[in-house]
Amino acid sequence: MLGLGAAGVAAGPALSQTVNSLLSGIAKQDPTGLTGLLPDTGSFEYYSVTGAVPTKTAADYRLTVDGLVDRPASYTLAQLQALPQVRIVHDVQCVTGWRVPKTPFEGVRLADLLEAAGVGKGATAVHFTCFDGSYTESLTLEQARRDDVLVALKMQDKPVTHDHGGPVRLYVAPMYFYKSAKWLSGITLTPSVEAGYWENYGYDIDAWVGKSNGRDDAPTD
Ligand SMILES: Nc1nc2c(c(=O)[nH]1)N[C@H]1C(S)=C(S)[C@@H](COP(=O)(O)O)O[C@H]1N2
Ligand SMILES: [Mo]
Numbered sequence: 001m002l003g004l005g006a007a008g009v010a011a012g013p014a015l016s017q018t019v020n021s022l023l024s025g026i027a028k029q030d031p032t033g034l035t036g037l038l039p040d041t042g043s044f045e046y047y048s049v050t051g052a053v054p055t056k057t058a059a060d061y062r063l064t065v066d067g068l069v070d071r072p073a074s075y076t077l078a079q080l081q082a083l084p085q086v087r088i089v090h091d092v093q094c095v096t097g098w099r100v101p102k103t104p105f106e107g108v109r110l111a112d113l114l115e116a117a118g119v120g121k122g123a124t125a126v127h128f129t130c131f132d133g134s135y136t137e138s139l140t141l142e143q144a145r146r147d148d149v150l151v152a153l154k155m156q157d158k159p160v161t162h163d164h165g166g167p168v169r170l171y172v173a174p175m176y177f178y179k180s181a182k183w184l185s186g187i188t189l190t191p192s193v194e195a196g197y198w199e200n201y202g203y204d205i206d207a208w209v210g211k212s213n214g215r216d217d218a219p220t221d
């Protein structure tokens with residue numbers, strides 16, 4: 001496995017190496033990116049592009065849906081909890097290599113929130129903002145409407161903890177975990193895709209696991 005992984009890194013774009021060095025500066029990870037390519041490292045690593053992130057509770061958490069929509073909305077945590085909940089069990093895969101198999105996430109389908117808001121004419125993409133004040137992400141409208149994309153309220157069958165991006169994080173099951181924006185606070189329908197935080201440093205916007213970021217040989221389930 002290590003041999004294969006090393007080949008993958010050698011063949012990978014130089015830009016990914018740059019991004020990996022950037023990542024290593026802000027979070028604990030394997031700076032070579034080699035050992036991380038082994039599957040099932042089994043545990044999550046904490047990532048945040050900012051220092052202290054404010055804590056939000058049911059009392060002050062809000063999720064806004066705006067931009068090119070017919071009915072802009074602002075949800076409290078209780079309102080999100082009252083909507084139909086979907087549970088997905090899937091492997092979590094960070095692009096730097098660590099992987100946590102069969103992790104349950106539960107929450108509201110992003111598609112349901114988009115439907116409720118009424119996607120307006122000219123919208124082709126969704127942009128996500130976070131209450132850490134820095135992180136952003138994006139999906140095409142088609143990706144955002146997939147059944148395996150959740151506005152997650154639970155992770156590992158418990159409310160999403162603050163460190164994991166609670167009370168509400170995005171969960172994009174088929175893509176590398178950087179798509180799953182933590183501390184989600186805003187969903188904005190936009191006329192075109194706006195690159196997210198790491199995408200401005202060269203990561204792929206279409207971040208399908210195993211089929212992007214020079215990791216064509218990565219596990220795909
Ligand atoms: N707001 C925010 N969301 C984020 C990040 C971040 O730095 N800030 N990092 C991303 C990356 S690169 C990963 S691997 C996962 C890490 O999630 P975890 O801290 O729950 O393990 O969150 C993603 N979402
Ligand atoms: Mo990541």
